[in-house]
Amino acid sequence: MSWQIRYLGKPLVFAACLYPVLHLLAGAFGLAGVSLGADPVAVMLHTCGKWTLNFLMITLCMTPLRDLTHSTLWLRFRRMFGLFAFFYVLLHLTVYLVLDQAGKLGALWQDILKRPYITIGMLGLVLLVPLAFTSTAKSQRRLGRRWTRLHRLVYLVAVLGVWHFWWQVKKDIREPLLYACGLTLLLGYRLWKERRSLVKVGAGRLARTDGA
């Protein structure tokens, strides 16, 4: 089982995760009959942004799926999905900086200061950096419980990401609303689990006191 995941499951999933960026590259160079339409820069920007959110959502699905299926198989893919979220957000920023703003760093800095949706987007990206750097098994071992606490930052990052999307939509909020609902479910599940375990612990303590 372990062997199959490592040499079959993971490479296949990895290749699938690259599909969006390969599609964009084909479109940018006019390969394989792919076209990005009249405004390729906007398509690249939005595709990378949406896949960042998609991968954040997928990453957050792994724990509920483990609980639901009683299988830890899911957790073996969690790091890859998280790192793909980071990969796509870096591409998102690169497209914005190099293609949209034509490499004007001053413009980016001004946007960060002046545009709230860019401020929170950048904040989300910056918060992902320590998570990406401590994603190795070695870091996980070294940081121990602190690793778990640190990586809870991903909840905040996901909230900032959806917020960033919501704020730049002109009027049709269907898509950001969908992400917001999904995220509410995923985070709500964790809150519910936490409360339930607290109640359990509390009840256990109470029972012990009674017995004493």
Next chain:
Amino acid sequence: MRKDKSMRKTWLQSVKIRPSDITPEHRFLSRRALLAGGAGVAALGALSLTGLTRRALGQPAAAASEAAAGAAGALTFTRNAAYSVSEPPNSYQDITTYNNFYEFGTDKSDPAEYAQKLRTHPWTVSVGGECEVTGRYALEDILKPHPLEERIYRLRCVEAWSMVVPWVGFPLGDLLKRFKPTSKAKFVEFKTLYDPAQMPGQRRSVLPWPYVEGLRIDEAMHPLALMVVGLYGKVLPNQDGAPLRLIVPWKYGFKGIKSIVSIRFTERMPGTTWAGAAPSEYGFYANVNPAVDHPRWSQATERHIGGSLFGQRRPTLPFNGYADQVAALYSGMDLKRYF
């Protein structure tokens, strides 16, 4: 409260001397007289012909090659170089596949896909409000007296992208004058067709339907304001606002209302769609202004559609580059307040 207001208005109207009271009778235009006029008949024939041919062939306009469309929908027009910019226009493909026309969906590609169902023939435009000549007119009668001309205009979207488009049309002012606006006509209001059966985007309340836009009467009478019926020398494709749309090149694109079915002269500033939907973000005037940012994004620069992936960003010009012609319309106005 609303009732009170309208009552007061009626009272005021009853006291004021109406312009028709002082207009000699022989100056009144009957509807028949309005329809008389010779020019543009050839273009008109082509217009209705194309509608038929396109339906008969079941051919989507966007997919039609320029040559094929040219044979069927060619318009008769003259080139107006004095009112054209020298920049090269965007491709027909770009102009007909990258559209904001929420009546057909909110994606830029939706109009090209869903607007083909729109029947633009027959088409009627109702004219009313503060003018002497009112009624419902067939599109052919609206267009008949107006010789068509091609003007290559810049188009700047409020979303900070831009294009250059070779429109075919005629000055809006020439059309409006035929309806004899009264001295109370301070504004003109336009409405888009409301028909959710043909316009699937209207089945969702993204915006309040029908779409409404308006201009101050002096803006509407400005020679740059254009009634458009064609693109690249051919009948306007549905996704670009067929059969009749407005283009006001010094304003953001959303002022250029599409598929117009109503023109009304009003005394008060009409409530317009985007200004009503998000008053802090879109104003009635919506003049292109690099100095006044959208609350959520900068308007100082724009990305020019088409060309290479790099270097599409360029500075946005005051009044979209038409400041010399139109800035005087707004002298003394605080453009930060009246954005």
